Amino acid sequence: MSALQIGLVFTILLFKCDQVNSQKIGDSAVKKNEKMCQKLGVNPFFEIDLVVGKPWRIYYTWNMQLDTKCLDLIFKNTTTEIVRRVSNDMYKYMAEQPTWDAATLLVTMGKADHELLMFADQGAAGSFMGVPNMVRDGNIPPELSSVPLLKFQLKLLRESRFLIKMDCHIGVVLLAARPDRPPYHAELLSTVAILGLGDGYPACVGEKNSDEHMLLK
């Protein structure tokens, strides 16, 4: 399997979602997605302290559709135990070994059995390489030495009200906010417009900011 296919499989598993625009992914799409990551890395802003702890809920996506599904991302600082566990699970499946000890963040998604170990990459703040734990989620394990390092660009936006996470190869982009202060529809759309990534899809539709809900009544 190519790097791209592995990334795609992981994305699909992760989101239990087959609505990824995979047919559009070819070499030219990868180049385009890498460019988008570079663009997102201009004026980077990312701080671990502002991201770890409480969940982030996905409210908008590009190149993937969640519709009414509400999915949360949780970021944790890594510990030696976490790194040991993920490296034990994954080292023999990796096409290329990361510097395991350099892992900084663990991201879990949906149920905690979907996890991604992240390593700060060179370049802009918020650039990361990632190792998906494809053993823990209980699916058929990948072929030996086949899993590439994934690449992501993360950025905090609008006084850290929003977090964007872009997969630099597949082009799946997630825009998340804190579920205890869900974004107003207008706020979400203006943030989407600023990003200039074109049209994507609202996610977790049906959940309303409670103030907005009152206004609509």
Ligand SMILES: *[C@@H]1O[C@H](CO)[C@@H](O)[C@H](O)[C@H]1NC(C)=O
């Ligand atoms: C997580 O790590 C960062 C630096 O890498 C540190 O500043 C922060 O205090 C840590 N947070 C927790 C909750 O341990």
